[in-house]
Amino acid sequence: MSDAGGTDESxxxxxxxGDVAAFDTLYRRHELRIWRYLMRQVGxxxxxxxxxxxxxxxxxxxxQRFQPRARFTTWLFTIARNRMIDALRASRRTLSLExxxxxxGAVLAQLSTEPSVGPLAAAVVRDEQGALAAALAQLPExxxxxxxxxxxxxxxxxxxxxxxxxxxxTTKSRLRYARSKLRELLREHA
Amino acid sequence: MSDESPEDQALDAKYRRLAALSAGAPAEAxxxxxxxxxxxxxxxRAPRTLRTRAxxxxxxxxxxxxxxxxxxxxxxxxxxxxxPVTSPAPLEVRIAPAATPAQSTPSxxxxxxxxxxxxxxxxxxxLDRLRLQEPAAxxxxxxxxxSSAAYxxxxxxxxxxxTTTAHIAAPELPGAQLRHAAEVGDLxxxxxxxxxxxxxxxxxxxxxxxxxxxxxxxxxNAVAALLAYGADPRQADAQGVTPLAAARAAxxxxxxxxFARYGLR
Numbered sequence: 001m002s003d004a005g006g007t008d009e010s011x012x013x014x015x016x017x018g019d020v021a022a023f024d025t026l027y028r029r030h031e032l033r034i035w036r037y038l039m040r041q042v043g044x045x046x047x048x049x050x051x052x053x054x055x056x057x058x059x060x061x062x063x064q065r066f067q068p069r070a071r072f073t074t075w076l077f078t079i080a081r082n083r084m085i086d087a088l089r090a091s092r093r094t095l096s097l098e099x100x101x102x103x104x105g106a107v108l109a110q111l112s113t114e115p116s117v118g119p120l121a122a123a124v125v126r127d128e129q130g131a132l133a134a135a136l137a138q139l140p141e142x143x144x145x146x147x148x149x150x151x152x153x154x155x156x157x158x159x160x161x162x163x164x165x166x167x168x169x170t171t172k173s174r175l176r177y178a179r180s181k182l183r184e185l186l187r188e189h190a
Numbered sequence: 191m192s193d194e195s196p197e198d199q200a201l202d203a204k205y206r207r208l209a210a211l212s213a214g215a216p217a218e219a220x221x222x223x224x225x226x227x228x229x230x231x232x233x234x235r236a237p238r239t240l241r242t243r244a245x246x247x248x249x250x251x252x253x254x255x256x257x258x259x260x261x262x263x264x265x266x267x268x269x270x271x272x273x274p275v276t277s278p279a280p281l282e283v284r285i286a287p288a289a290t291p292a293q294s295t296p297s298x299x300x301x302x303x304x305x306x307x308x309x310x311x312x313x314x315x316x317l318d319r320l321r322l323q324e325p326a327a328x329x330x331x332x333x334x335x336x337s338s339a340a341y342x343x344x345x346x347x348x349x350x351x352x353t354t355t356a357h358i359a360a361p362e363l364p365g366a367q368l369r370h371a372a373e374v375g376d377l378x379x380x381x382x383x384x385x386x387x388x389x390x391x392x393x394x395x396x397x398x399x400x401x402x403x404x405x406x407x408x409x410x411n412a413v414a415a416l417l418a419y420g421a422d423p424r425q426a427d428a429q430g431v432t433p434l435a436a437a438r439a440a441x442x443x444x445x446x447x448x449f450a451r452y453g454l455r
Contacts, residue, residue: 027221031221052224
């Protein structure tokens, strides 16, 4: 990814050399993508906050080890995924629809304070987001993981395959099934 | 994603629209903690780079100063070593060695011209005697004086890393000495300085205490010693980074554990 602040790869390189502003730019650029990935995977705000810190601490600590031949987002989401898996293993908790629904409701409730969204529109959006969160929670773990890595991380099928240690064809299948299932679930909701 | 069907694209678009409208974001405290850790880590990297640069900045003038002093020594001292009036063409002889780089060092001051002249009169004094006759001021090798000033060993690293604050980092100031001892992990010096030190939390220009410098340089024993002497672990630097945050950022579990013993978590 590139914009006026430079490419992700150049920013992490600059930060590795001590440029704090480069890290700020990088963090703000990817903050919400990582946040949504973690939130949708663990379904718990407190855990997601912890993981968010761990992921970015790891990025800051290992910045000097980043290999410029890899895309930064691939590296970033690999870290996020590994941390998320570790956390889930450690806590031995499993995702549940109830957990996701509860947390999503808490987050979505903030929409009512968004000035650009009226009460009716906010209710519709909240409903849609609740349905999306529920649909995501119903996906098999591997499918949800592949879908989120691709849509939040902007990773290609090859990159998702690399991050998840899966073959290209397996990843492609997971993505196809994930989208098909999501469409089906959202259609049912509508 | 190029082989996505229109249905897939519509689904992705819907996801992105809902994600963009979502107010979900990490807490401000999380954001602040992340950025503070990143700053702390950068702080542990930047000083080393600065130190290297500063060392180069010091080394170059010192090297050129030494060379210049050598040349001056050649110009001023070498002519005096020569026998008084034996040369029929004294002006030529005096100018020639000074202009020759090989004669810029004291040991080479009499070559190649001087031996030829000294050999002419049988009463010419030997080299050792000539050196003994030199005035005391010129007997001091100027290059060494110049280089020793440039590489003053007692100069703390903090002074080198921040050349704009020489007054703060001057080695004679107890605070600077303490920080230097902490930075290099010199426990004996730390103990000696801490006993008579009224302020263990004296800061450098970047707001770093001795405890912070010991932490970012990974000197766990120095951290433990400073805490035992009464240094305040809650003193953050100018960027708001505490020693504990810096230790965490560096992944230094040993120092984090030491802070934990003092109730910092």
